[in-house]
Amino acid sequence: MNLLPSAPLGATPVRAMTIAGTDSGGGAGVAADLRTFALSGVHGCVAVTAVTVQNSLGVSAVHTIPPEVVAGQIRAVVTDIGVQAMKTGMLANGAIIDAIVDVAAEVGLGRDRAIPLVVDPVCASMHGHQLLAPEAMDTLRDRLIPIATVVTPNLDEVRLITGIDVVDGDTQRQAAVVLHEMGAQWAMVKGGHLRSSPRSADILYDGTEFLEFEHVRIDTPHDHGAGDTLASAMCSALAHGMSVPDAATFAKAWVSESIRWSYPLGKGHGPVNPLWRVAGP
Template sequence: MTPPLALTVAGSDSGGGAGIQADLKTMLALGVHGMSVVAAVTAQNSLGVQGYWELPPEAVRAQLDSVLSDIGADAVKTGMLASSALVETVAEVLAGVTAPVVVDPVGVSKHGDPLLAPEAVGAVRTALLPVATVATPNLWEVEQLTGVKVVDESGLHEAAEAVLALGPRWALIKGGHLPGAPVDLLSDGTTEYRFAAERHDNRHTHGTGCTLASAIASHLARGEDVVTAVRLAKEYVTGAIAAGFPLGSGIGPVDHGWRSRESRLNFPE
């Protein structure tokens, strides 16, 4: 039988820890067939992003049309889109898709390197977020998109309201950079859900945001509702962070295959 289908529209990470590479690994780990539309190519390693090159809008549209016209998708996830032209192109296509859309409004890399042109922020606000089923900004992206600066957990509600005002059906505000135990807030403007997790003492967390958004899309593709998809995705990414490993001389990636490795370790001889 054909497994559930998830499509990622994002940038390529040559170091393999984030971007499309992380998305596809996550989808495979969660039992979903992953497909990809490459929007940009980065030169990237454990130390940071040395450069990136966006694809022409017609190349991105052609990839979208190719996959969606023949194969289709049970869920779509967007990540790094780099420019206004690409944001608008992707948003226009996804406006005609009935599958749920998870928007990770990527602005910077784990190392703080910019991955979205400053002039493209407006296009994310006005074109991309209105087609999102779930938007998953971190606190820096919340401030970039809405001007709301969150300094403690009490500010997550205001952040969610501000993001929801831009059009997504649900907003997941990621509070992992706040002090204390990490808490994320999911809201549809009526009901709020808080997801707490253990903070692991592990610096190797490259790809966390991409992995979480892709995990949510994967569970949506499997037919879960938004709240369940976020809960299951949080469980998966928390385990991946705990198992993150060193790579190169900088920040290593989370371990997308942690469950299969645990299964092998626990399998009796």
């Protein structure tokens, strides 16, 4: 795959921000995002939305950050350091989503604005722990998705957001159409959870055409942080100035290699491994 360039030593690299929660086990959330940012030649900035008590077996507690502090982190970085792209992950509740959307208009974040926004609509952990309050789903649909440059749900998230149970390529496309109609400039419906297919296919749609990104399905139980890694890889590519389809191509290849080189950690699910970039064969 073609890798993203790094700035010369001593030069300021492109910048991106993740607006997401922490994972104390280091496999997902801001930890996963910052790994991919750094390995993609991007200086990563952070707006923390929640602190989770988490390990390879699951999430046992969540502490949310006040919405005004989340917005303040975004404002502080954009007005001083500047960023070329942002992504969202775990947002916890509707008040935090409202705060992000409000500050987005102020700093020029979102579709048709200066800073592209990747929305990874994290609703639950891979172990089923609720990471977005149920009452926040309407706020996600009505306020955040309409400002997304690209939204990247997995199949469980698609069902919660659109009500469509994706079982094949046709329903995957139907879901992409609905997400685009909600206001996202591009909708990328990930097919990694569609276990009936021998290949993992993601569908990208902009209201005009469907683009498909395929990779051989990799048989591993260690896929913690895969969604975060794909979204942060796409955010990195957008920060480097790539188009959404080119960013999707890069992100699909990046996360596929990260899954290929995933490793066991703890007693449960291990994380995907973007360190293949520096340690792989």
